[in-house]
Amino acid sequence: MVHSGEQAARAFHELPEAGAQPNHSDCPAAYHFLGTRWNLHIISALLDGYTRFTEIALLLNLNSRTLAERLKHLELEGIVVRQERNQIPVRTDYELTAKGQALREVVSEIQKWTMPAGGPEAMEVISKERRTYAEREILQIG
Amino acid sequence: MVHSGEQAARAFHELPEAGAQPNHSDCPAAYHFLGTRWNLHIISALLDGYTRFTEIALLLNLNSRTLAERLKHLELEGIVVRQERNQIPVRTDYELTAKGQALREVVSEIQKWTMPAGGPEAMEVISKERRTYAEREILQIG
DNA sequence: CCGTATCCTCTGGGATACTG
DNA sequence: CAGTATCCCAGAGGATACGG
Numbered sequence: 001m002v003h004s005g006e007q008a009a010r011a012f013h014e015l016p017e018a019g020a021q022p023n024h025s026d027c028p029a030a031y032h033f034l035g036t037r038w039n040l041h042i043i044s045a046l047l048d049g050y051t052r053f054t055e056i057a058l059l060l061n062l063n064s065r066t067l068a069e070r071l072k073h074l075e076l077e078g079i080v081v082r083q084e085r086n087q088i089p090v091r092t093d094y095e096l097t098a099k100g101q102a103l104r105e106v107v108s109e110i111q112k113w114t115m116p117a118g119g120p121e122a123m124e125v126i127s128k129e130r131r132t133y134a135e136r137e138i139l140q141i142g
Numbered sequence: 143m144v145h146s147g148e149q150a151a152r153a154f155h156e157l158p159e160a161g162a163q164p165n166h167s168d169c170p171a172a173y174h175f176l177g178t179r180w181n182l183h184i185i186s187a188l189l190d191g192y193t194r195f196t197e198i199a200l201l202l203n204l205n206s207r208t209l210a211e212r213l214k215h216l217e218l219e220g221i222v223v224r225q226e227r228n229q230i231p232v233r234t235d236y237e238l239t240a241k242g243q244a245l246r247e248v249v250s251e252i253q254k255w256t257m258p259a260g261g262p263e264a265m266e267v268i269s270k271e272r273r274t275y276a277e278r279e280i281l282q283i284g
Numbered sequence: 285c286c287g288t289a290t291c292c293t294c295t296g297g298g299a300t301a302c303t304g
Numbered sequence: 305c306a307g308t309a310t311c312c313c314a315g316a317g318g319a320t321a322c323g324g
Contacts, residue, residue: 026256026257027186027252027253027256028183029256030252030253030255030256031182031183031186031252032179032182032183034176034177034182034252035176035177035178035179035180035181035182035183036177036179037174037177037178037179038177039177040173040176040177041170041173041174041177044169044173102255103255105251105254105255106248106251106252106255108251109247109248109250109251110169110172110173110176110248111169111172112247113172113244113245113247113248114168114169114171114172115168
């Protein structure tokens with residue numbers, strides 16, 4: 001990636017003066033970011049209420065090394081925050097920042113695109129299932 | 143990719159009975175597809191009106207080998223169609239199918255996400271520039 | 285449980301050169 | 305112009321083992 005395709009290689013936080021001029025050329029960076037393996041999967045999982053490292057690793061069938069790396073990236077990009085709890089054994093929760101939550105719209109559109117014919121009812125059900133799963137976890141905390 | 147993460151490895155056209163049940167489990171496939179390097183860039187370029195092989199290669203600063211491969215994938219997925227014209231030298235146009243066009247919503251959301259603060263005005267201008275470019279090409283044909 | 289460290293394989297994809 | 309053919313290698317990422 002240090003070759004010719006440099007326009008897409010830079011990260012968000014390296015962009016000059018993010019607030020100044022809404023520049024169309026930021027998009028390639030977003031494409032590159034979302035076009036990076038596992039990122040969409042992970043974001044989707046977080047949106048679905050999964051917050052735990054192992055949980056996500058199991059869900060995506062993704063090994064810890066890769067997941068840790070991706071999460072670190074997501075943290076750098078300001079999409080995810082780590083919530084450490086002083087507990088034994090250690091318990092960490094990953095949560096989406098506002099910027100990360102904003103990706104719900106994107107993911108939502110992807111889901112729509114995946115199932116154009118079928119009604120959204122089936123999805124509702126599954127969303128609720130997942131939420132329930134997440135709530136079970138939350139109950140364990142509070 | 144023939145290792146453990148198989149749930150994401152299968153392609154769309156391999157999915158059983160696409161029309162039957164809108165299954166949530168199709169999403170990982172979409173994440174994997176959109177999460178594949180260059181695919182979003184290419185789709186975005188096509189949406190912006192770029193249709194030529196070399197055009198896209200230049201725009202994305204992407205070498206021909208990779209672009210050819212990706213386009214072949216996109217064709218297999220039913221997202222793109224090749225329009226060959228009997229001309230010398232050969233001229234080919236890549237166009238989005240309905241399924242491909244449907245991705246405009248997704249890309250649009252990504253663009254929104256990229257520039258949350260700034261108004262959409264700046265983008266309009268650039269869109270128009272691009273369109274003009276595309277139209278120049280079209281005029282050359284018909 | 286949540287990672288980090290190591291090792292190692294496999295492939296995405298860049299550079300370059302060549303055809304119809 | 306629109307690819308195909310080769311060569312080649314950095315790096316993604318899986319397996320495994322270990323540490324706090």
